[in-house]
Amino acid sequence: MSIGLFHTRLNVSNHLLGAPVLTLDLLVDTVKKKVSGVASIYQSTWPPLNFRARVWGEYSEAKLVPTAESHIILSLDGNPSGPTSQIAETFHLKGILGAEWDSGFASYKYQEQGIWHPVKHAAVSQAPVIVIPEQPHHAQPLYAVAVQQAQASGDLAQLKSVVSKGEQQLAHSGALRSALEQLNAEIARLEAR
Incomplete structure (x- = not known):
């Protein structure tokens, strides 16, 4: 695991056709054991879903006794505006991840149109990092x-x-x-x- 600040991008899904897919873009502060970022939930089937929330939370490290493997216990809350706003929370997640933040399981719930929708025991995996190619920023003089x-x-x-x-x-x-x-x-x- 990295020390200091690092970015991770995770997908949380139960891998059923048409089921919602949660993508977490997270900045992890290993010194304070704090996490912040954005949660996006997309569902392509009816009814279509395009949920987005700013998320924040904390994590702790736990060792399993028989195997001495380290795991991450992650807890996130979220809403559309962030932790300092007066808007009620619309997202909650509890999960257990591998020590490298690359796999695990999580349960989460999100509020859409006043109704809470739970997703239980979904698999967590690394999400592909989207790289946008940079365009040259230097001026091209025209003559x-x-x-x-x-x-x-x-x-x-x-x-x-x-x-x-x-x-x-x-x-x-x-x-x-x-x-x-x-x-x-x-x-x-x-x-x-």
């Missing part, structure tokens, strides 16, 4: 103004320099490649004068 200035001044060397820089940075794009080819044709036309 339209420089090209227009070079064309207007008739400075062929400046125009070639601008087109060369554009080719180096943007040659991989199809639309831009076409624009660069047109600029090269313009350069050739100007050189022919």
Whole structure:
């Protein structure tokens, strides 16, 4: 188990077709033995369900006597706004997990439209971590103004320099490649004068 703060993402499900699936995105503070995060419950069958709550709670570590294996006893509460709000709790979970937070069993209940819905003895497993690929954040200079200035001044060397820089940075794009080819044709036309 990690020490300090770590993130874990867990699925809690009884693996029945159409049954609700709880996903817990949790930040675990091993120093204070506190947990906080988000609980999302999704059900694809009728009636569709898309429940979400901010959750908080605590955990303790327990050792089973015959095997000396460590387990995590997890207790979570939740509501739509967090622990400091005045909104009543709409989510409760009690679970026992392996020492690595990667498996176990939990029972939970959630309140939807004023009715509590219990889910008993559901299996806990690691949920896939969703990775969103990062887009480059650096600016890509476009040389339209420089090209227009070079064309207007008739400075062929400046125009070639601008087109060369554009080719180096943007040659991989199809639309831009076409624009660069047109600029090269313009350069050739100007050189022919």
